[in-house]
Amino acid sequence: MKNFLRISAVCALALTLISCGGGGSKGTTTTTTPTPPPPNPLSVCLPATSSGTTCPTSQNVNIGGSQQFNATFNSAPATVTWSINGTAGGSAATGTITVTGLYTAPTPFPTPNTFTLTATLQSDTSKTANVTLNVVYPNNNAQLQTVPVQMGTTGGNVNDIVVTSTTKTCCSGTLGSLISRGGVTYILSNNHVLAKSDHGVAGDNISQPGMVDNNCNPGINTVAHLSEFAPLTPAVSGGPAPKNVDAAIAQIVGGTVDASGAILDLGAASGTSIAAAPPSNVGIVAPSLGLAVAKSGRSTSLTCGSIGAIGQTINVQYAASCGGPAAFTAQYANQIIISGATFSASGDSGSLIVDSSNARPVGLLYAGIPNSGGTVAHPIGDVIAAFPSAAGTPAIVGGADHAVSCKPTGTVSRPTLNGGPSSVSSFEMQRAEGIQQRNGAQLMQNPAVTRVEVGASADNPSEAALVLHLNGMPTQAIPATVEGMRTRIVLPAAVAQQARLAPADVQRALAVKGTHVDNLMSQPGIQGVGVTFSDDNPLEPAMLILTVIGEGHPPIPATIDGLRTKVVETEQIRAYNWGTEAVTAPAASCEKSSKTAAPKIKLRSRL
Numbered sequence: 267m268k269n270f271l272r273i274s275a276v277c278a279l280a281l282t283l284i285s286c287g288g289g290g291s292k293g294t295t296t297t298t299t300p301t302p303p304p305p306n307p308l309s310v311c312l313p314a315t316s317s318g319t320t321c322p323t324s325q326n327v328n329i330g331g332s333q334q335f336n337a338t339f340n341s342a343p344a345t346v347t348w349s350i351n352g353t354a355g356g357s358a359a360t361g362t363i364t365v366t367g368l369y370t371a372p373t374p375f376p377t378p379n380t381f382t383l384t385a386t387l388q389s390d391t392s393k394t395a396n397v398t399l400n401v402v403y404p405n406n407n408a409q410l411q412t413v414p415v416q417m418g419t420t421g422g423n424v425n426d427i428v429v430t431s432t433t434k435t436c437c438s439g440t441l442g443s444l445i446s447r448g449g450v451t452y453i454l455s456n457n458h459v460l461a462k463s464d465h466g467v468a469g470d471n472i473s474q475p476g477m478v479d480n481n482c483n484p485g486i487n488t489v490a491h492l493s494e495f496a497p498l499t500p501a502v503s504g505g506p507a508p509k510n511v512d513a514a515i516a517q518i519v520g521g522t523v524d525a526s527g528a529i530l531d532l533g534a535a536s537g538t539s540i541a542a543a544p545p546s547n548v549g550i551v552a553p554s555l556g557l558a559v560a561k562s563g564r565s566t567s568l569t570c571g572s573i574g575a576i577g578q579t580i581n582v583q584y585a586a587s588c589g590g591p592a593a594f595t596a597q598y599a600n601q602i603i604i605s606g607a608t609f610s611a612s613g614d615s616g617s618l619i620v621d622s623s624n625a626r627p628v629g630l631l632y633a634g635i636p637n638s639g640g641t642v643a644h645p646i647g648d649v650i651a652a653f654p655s656a657a658g659t660p661a662i663v664g665g666a667d668h669a670v671s672c673k674p675t676g677t678v679s680r681p682t683l684n685g686g687p688s689s690v691s692s693f694e695m696q697r698a699e700g701i702q703q704r705n706g707a708q709l710m711q712n713p714a715v716t717r718v719e720v721g722a723s724a725d726n727p728s729e730a731a732l733v734l735h736l737n738g739m740p741t742q743a744i745p746a747t748v749e750g751m752r753t754r755i756v757l758p759a760a761v762a763q764q765a766r767l768a769p770a771d772v773q774r775a776l777a778v779k780g781t782h783v784d785n786l787m788s789q790p791g792i793q794g795v796g797v798t799f800s801d802d803n804p805l806e807p808a809m810l811i812l813t814v815i816g817e818g819h820p821p822i823p824a825t826i827d828g829l830r831t832k833v834v835e836t837e838q839i840r841a842y843n844w845g846t847e848a849v850t851a852p853a854a855s856c857e858k859s860s861k862t863a864a865p866k867i868k869l870r871s872r873l
Contacts, residue, residue, distance in 0.1 A: 307340045308395040310385050324398040326676055327361070329538055330373035331404070337367065337385045339393070346385040350399070356381075361401065371401045374537025379674060403540050405567040405676035407440070407530050408479050408613070413487055413522045415474050416542045417443050417453070418530040418562035418617065422476040423492065424484040426462050428588050437588035438476020440563040441489070442630065443545060443618040444527040445515060445650075448657020451525065452515035453490045454649070455616030456632045458841055460514035461495035463584045463593075468492055472516045476564070478613070489523050490516035496652040498584060498596050507596040509652045511644045512582075512632040512841060515660075527663030529618065531568035532560070532625060535671040540568060545618060546626040547664035550646050553602045553628055555772060555799060555807070560622040560670040561631060563614030567675035570622050571641075574605030575810045577776045578796025579783050580642060582633050583840040592840065597787070600645065602629050603796065603810070607639025611677065615841070619643050624667040635794075635812065636837035690722050690730050698730035701749045705732070709748075714740045723752040724801035725808060725832040726822070739764070746803070752824045754802040765804040772797065775807035778829045786811065791819030793839060800830045808832040812839070 311321040313334050327333045337346040348363045350356035356363050360381045363369040369383065379401040387393035408420045422438035429435075439459030445452050453472060457463060460472055470492040473485025480486065495514035498507050526544050533543030551557070553576050560570045578601040586593035602619075604610075610617070610631055619629040629643035646662070653660050698720040706718045714736045723731035731754040734744060739761055744753055757765070775797045783795045794812030801808075808830040813819055815835050822833050 306393075306395055308344065308346075308385065308387055308393045309338045310383065310395045310397045311336050311338060322397060324400060326400045326402045326674075327369065327371040328404040328676055329371055329375050329401060332368055332370045335363070335367040335369060335383070335385075335397070337387075337395070339387060344385075345388045347388055349384045349386070351381050352384070361399065369399065371399075375403065375535070375673070376401055400674060402674040402676045403531070403535070403568075405678055407562060407564050407567050408475070408678045410475050410479070410486055413489075414524040415441075415487060415489055415522065416524045416528045416530050417441055418532065418542075418564075419474055420476040420479045420564040420613070421453075421455070421472060421474040421485065421489065422459050422478075423462050423466055424471045424473050424477065424488075425466070426588050427477060427482060428590070434482040435589040436477040436482040438478040438564070439613060439615040440565075440617045440631075441472070441474060442563075442616040443529060443627075444518070444523065444525075444663035445653075445660045446663050447653065447655060447660040450657070451518050451523070451663065452493060452660075453518060453523070454513065454515055454618070454630070454662075456512045456630070456841075457495040457498050457514045458512060458584065458632070459616040460492055460516050462588075463586065464495070464498050465586065466492050466495060466514070468494070476613075479564075487522055488519060490518045493517045494653060499594055500596050503594040504581065505597060507598055510598055510600070511630070511649050511652045512596075512598075513630060513644065513649045513652055515653055525663075526665065529562050531562045531675060532620070532670060533668070535673045540671055540673055540675070543625070543665075543668060545620050545662055545664040546624050546667045547662060548624070548667050549626060550650075550662070551621045551624075551626045551628045552647070553645055555767060555797070557628070558622045559604060559619050559628055560625075560672060561610065561614070561617040561619045563610060563617035563631065564678075565611040565613035566608070566677045568671070568673065569609045569675070570670065570672035571604045571606050571609040573602055573628075574640060575603035575796045575798035576772075577601075577779055578603055578642070578794055578810065579787055580633075580794035580796070580812065580839060581787070582642075583838055585840075592838075598644070600648070601796065602643045602645060603635070603798070604641040604643065605639075606641075610634060610641040613678075614641075618646075618662070620670065622670040622672055625664075625670055626667065627662045627664075633839055633841040635834070635839055637815070638834045638836045642839070690728060694730045695720060698732065698751055701751050702732055705748050709734060709744075712740065712742050712744070714738055714742075721754065723754055725752065725754075725830060726824075728833075728835075729824075731802060736761075744803075746806070746828070746830050747824045750824065752802055752830075755805075757804075762804065767799065767805070767807055772807050775809065775829050778827045779809050782809075782826055789820055791817035798832055801832060802830060806830055810834065812836060814838055 309321045337344040350360045361371045381399045383397045385395045421441035427436040442455045445454040471488045472490040474487045496509040528542040531540040533541030557573045562568045583592040617631040627646040630649045631643045633642040717735045719733045721733040723729045731752040733754045735756045786795045796810045798810040800806045813835045
């Protein structure tokens with residue numbers, strides 16, 4: 267994920283329960299598509315930038331910070347009255363807003379921290395527009411630190427730059443944590459952050475901040491020198507990475523790094539800031555489905571989430587240079603996927619992932635899955651095992667167990683990565699309606715089933731499903747398919763919150779995945795296979811199959827050996843030099859010589 271400031275986001279994996287049906291005579295229904303409302307002519311927007319005008323539905327503002335808002339009506343400037351949570355001008359508790367739209371967030375951090383900003387058109391008070399305000403702790407991970415620096419911060423190899431006559435393109439990521447071996451302390455991050463995807467040389471300077479946060483100039487603090495890296499390049503492109511990890515270590519320069527191993531924002535939260543704290547050194551935690559985790563990284567600072575898939579086999583593309591085209595693909599086995607699009611972004615590559623209850627190490631972040639909003643990580647045990655030496659086995663530098671606050675923090679240079687809308691063909695819907703008509707009455711015999719309708723599968727949004735609504739936890743098994751069509755279970759919210767996967771079911775799913783992974787990964791258009799929750803039935807696991815947008819692949823059955831399949835279509839997963847290109851520095855800061863025109867700067871984050 268270094269793509270250094272380029273993080274690949276990974277699949278958002280939602281929980282859904284599958285249940286058993288039963289019941290009396292309740293009839294069947296079919297779904298209808300509601301007509302979307304007309305667009306609101308009144309908008310709340312941010313000041314225009316070189317890239318245009320943005321009119322967000324949600325906006326983060328730092329504690330005590332300010333944000334200007336403008337209102338437009340039919341794309342023209344509008345005179346409005348501003349209110350927050352229904353109070354004109356806001357209040358000390360919610361933050362205040364002036365008549366000209368300048369919002370100032372409260373201090374200290376408020377609870378709750380989310381408010382509704384409303385603009386009401388003065389010439390027609392029936393016209394309103396809303397924006398959700400999220401007050402967050404500031405992101406200090408992407409800034410220059412005073413030595414000794416703490417981990418979870420911007421950094422990278424000072425040679426990770428490509429210079430042409432017109433441009434400078436540089437890459438950086440996150441200096442994740444400290445690791446100790448034989449009495450020597452190293453910074454732990456990704457190979458593609460510290461070692462330029464196998465192109466680094468022992469002794470290369472590692473700087474803080476990373477060059478992307480210093481106008482493509484070497485960081486002000488040289489905090490370490492590259493020592494070792496687990497090679498990435500497989501014997502044959504698409505084959506296994508030699509050590510199954512994208513990781514590197516760099517020996518610290520004495521006095522430049524906080525020797526306690528403290529990571530930014532991993533400690534307790536006060537009214538104005540979140541303290542740095544070392545991870546726990548009590549032991550490491552094996553990844554498991556649903557495990558609550560946290561990380562602190564360059565771009566998204568402190569974020570918390572949960573593990574959505576384990577045992578993932580995945581293909582990841584790498585470039586030979588910052589901003590360059592794909593050079594090779596490496597395959598990794600037994601990987602972790604953290605659910606959700608907000609856990610990480612480009613530039614968070616190299617972050618240490620810990621369990622949020624005790625801050626014990628769980629994984630090393632290195633990639634993400636575009637379009638689906640998830641994060642990919644190596645189990646930390648595999649990372650540690652990649653760096654043995656005569657001096658001994660490495661260990662994460664840390665302290666006692668402690669909880670992570672999981673307070674919301676600001677982000678920088680984070681791309682928006684969302685899954686596409688579901689698209690079920692009319693033929694598929696007609697087939698589903700026929701199956702429903704033939705089987706609906708029998709499914710309704712289950713007492714827990716209140717209705718059966720037709721809709722899209724949550725495990726594969728391109729396929730239709732029979733959607734069974736339940737009134738509680740099922741007592742009879744509902745088949746995963748009916749006449750070859752997926753079934754999808756909808757439980758009451760209170761019941762769904764109690765849904766848990768049985769450990770034996772997870773182990774069975776891993777065994778099925780192990781039987782079929784080689785065959786699936788050899789097929790065109792498939793780039794990952796693992797185990798996750800079923801979104802059609804959260805009481806059951808599913809085999810997660812990642813496919814490549816635009817590439818054909820053989821049909822994926824709804825079940826394999828009785829295990830549901832969950833299909834996520836995404837762009838090709840890349841871990842080097844992809845992500846958001848942004849920020850053009852002043853020309854003077856990029857001059858190569860007095861005779862050369864100032865090149866443009868492209869800052870590329872590694873994720």
